[in-house]
Amino acid sequence: MLFDASTLDTARFIARQLANGALVTLEITFFAQVVVVVMSFVIALMRLSPWRALRWIATVYVEILRGISALVLLFYLFFILPLFGITLAPMTTGILGLGLTFSAYGSEIVRSALSNVARGQRDAIKALDFDAITAFRRIILPQALPFMLPPMGNQLVELLKTTSLVSLITLSDLTFSGGQLITTLGQQTLIWSIVLVCYFVMAWPLSWLVKRYERRVTHWRRGVAP
Amino acid sequence: MSDLAHALPGPSPQIILKQVVKNFGATRVIDHLDLSIPAGQKVALIGPSGSGKSTVLRLIKGLEAYQHGSIEVAGAPVPAKSGGWHWPGAKKPPVVHRVGMVFQQFNLFPHLTVQENVTEAPLQVLRLSREEALERAHQYLGLVGLSHKADAYPAQLSGGQQQRVAIARALAMRPQVMLFDEVTSALDPELVGEVLAVIRAIAHEQQMTMLLVTHEMKFAQDIADRVLFMEAGRIVADGSPTEVLVDPDNERTRRFLNLVEQR
Numbered sequence: 001m002l003f004d005a006s007t008l009d010t011a012r013f014i015a016r017q018l019a020n021g022a023l024v025t026l027e028i029t030f031f032a033q034v035v036v037v038v039m040s041f042v043i044a045l046m047r048l049s050p051w052r053a054l055r056w057i058a059t060v061y062v063e064i065l066r067g068i069s070a071l072v073l074l075f076y077l078f079f080i081l082p083l084f085g086i087t088l089a090p091m092t093t094g095i096l097g098l099g100l101t102f103s104a105y106g107s108e109i110v111r112s113a114l115s116n117v118a119r120g121q122r123d124a125i126k127a128l129d130f131d132a133i134t135a136f137r138r139i140i141l142p143q144a145l146p147f148m149l150p151p152m153g154n155q156l157v158e159l160l161k162t163t164s165l166v167s168l169i170t171l172s173d174l175t176f177s178g179g180q181l182i183t184t185l186g187q188q189t190l191i192w193s194i195v196l197v198c199y200f201v202m203a204w205p206l207s208w209l210v211k212r213y214e215r216r217v218t219h220w221r222r223g224v225a226p
Numbered sequence: 227m228s229d230l231a232h233a234l235p236g237p238s239p240q241i242i243l244k245q246v247v248k249n250f251g252a253t254r255v256i257d258h259l260d261l262s263i264p265a266g267q268k269v270a271l272i273g274p275s276g277s278g279k280s281t282v283l284r285l286i287k288g289l290e291a292y293q294h295g296s297i298e299v300a301g302a303p304v305p306a307k308s309g310g311w312h313w314p315g316a317k318k319p320p321v322v323h324r325v326g327m328v329f330q331q332f333n334l335f336p337h338l339t340v341q342e343n344v345t346e347a348p349l350q351v352l353r354l355s356r357e358e359a360l361e362r363a364h365q366y367l368g369l370v371g372l373s374h375k376a377d378a379y380p381a382q383l384s385g386g387q388q389q390r391v392a393i394a395r396a397l398a399m400r401p402q403v404m405l406f407d408e409v410t411s412a413l414d415p416e417l418v419g420e421v422l423a424v425i426r427a428i429a430h431e432q433q434m435t436m437l438l439v440t441h442e443m444k445f446a447q448d449i450a451d452r453v454l455f456m457e458a459g460r461i462v463a464d465g466s467p468t469e470v471l472v473d474p475d476n477e478r479t480r481r482f483l484n485l486v487e488q489r
Contacts, residue, residue, distance in 0.1 A: 121333060128347035
């Protein structure tokens with residue numbers, strides 16, 4: 001019989017292991033993305049600031065993080081920092097390592113979107129005596145968002161898939177769970193196929209969500225109500 | 227003097243520039259300029275391009291830093307290090323809210339509707355209630371004849387309509403001084419009239435001081451009490467429209483006017 005008790009048990013076991021792994025993957029993606037968004041804006045604003053020291057620090061940040069392999073950065077945070085007395089939990093390491101790496105690219109996306117806002121807007125903002133923060137929140141950001149969302153969405157999906165690297169620093173994410181199942185059950189083809197589909201199933205709704213949000217923030221370009 | 231005293235219109239000039247120098251890099255665009263304008267006066271600035279007309283307006287609004295001299299609007303100094311952002315909570319320069327400005331390229335906020343363009347600064351900067359802000363939007367959109375476009379986005383309007391919204395947006399701040407920087411230069415010829423008509427109406431109805439940079443000589447002659455002819459960062463002719471435009475005793479002014487008329 002095809003579905004005897006032990007097969008069902010095995011299937012349940014596989015499902016449970018992979019679900020746990022997927023949860024870890026989503027958790028890391030979520031918190032790393034928070035780091036990405038926060039740091040992207042901080043670094044982009046530093047690069048656009050009138051203070052040379054801030055611009056310099058931000059440029060160094062971007063150039064260094066862009067030039068480092070994400071995996072090596074994870075190894076460094078995980079294996080080398082403890083030698084200097086700094087020990088981070090694997091979860092924290094994964095979130096920080098991936099968040100920082102992706103924020104280097106993210107800050108460039110934010111920066112170019114912000115500089116894309118027409119120069120005349122600055123004149124108008126100042127002619128109406130807006131303060132800098134109100135102007136950023138109400139005038140600059142709503143106009144820059146449509147420029148940054150598509151590449152940011154791509155990056156988010158890329159981040160989700162790159163979280164598989166954390167399996168190499170002992171985190172039991174989706175990839176790690178897949179690997180473990182193969183060690184115990186064999187069935188390479190079957191397990192990796194399921195893992196592959198799992199990543200796709202998680203990534204696809206993300207792209208869809210980003211697209212929906214993009215439509216919401218660009219309604220003014222099409223001249224229709226939101 | 228208290229801040230309130232500044233706000234009251236007095237007999238002293240409302241805008242005073244003393245020996246103002248402005249350089250862009252190595253180029254001197256404003257060269258030891260002296261100018262004083264009494265409250266309520268309508269002043270047209272004319273002159274060849276690059277003569278510094280627009281820069282004078284931008285200096286008065288505090289959009290540009292300057293290197294020497296002093297500028298005062300309604301009794302309050304416009305700091306020489308203008309042009310940066312002001313931060314919330316930081317002490318704002320006292321001139322704010324008193325000077326409105328309209329630009330050649332309209333510079334409307336593309337993501338906001340016409341009505342929101344007009345209410346945004348009264349809500350966010352003056353902290354008016356929604357009702358008050360909407361009332362102002364209604365009043366000034368009516369004045370520029372665009373009440374029926376309140377819910378449109380700027381991209382759906384013609385250039386002339388956009389510029390009229392920009393004028394309503396500036397007026398909604400109830401400024402004491404209005405600066406118009408070549409506001410018809412970016413418009414198709416057939417749209418110039420509607421914008422000039424709005425400015426003409428404002429000039430006749432409102433007490434406010436107005437400075438206009440313009441290439442429309444007839445218009446300047448119609449609405450201005452005073453015409454300034456600028457060249458190379460200096461004022462080379464200053465008088466009534468008749469003195470400067472109709473019967474100029476200045477050789478350079480005459481040459482410029484001849485060129486303009488030959489267009």
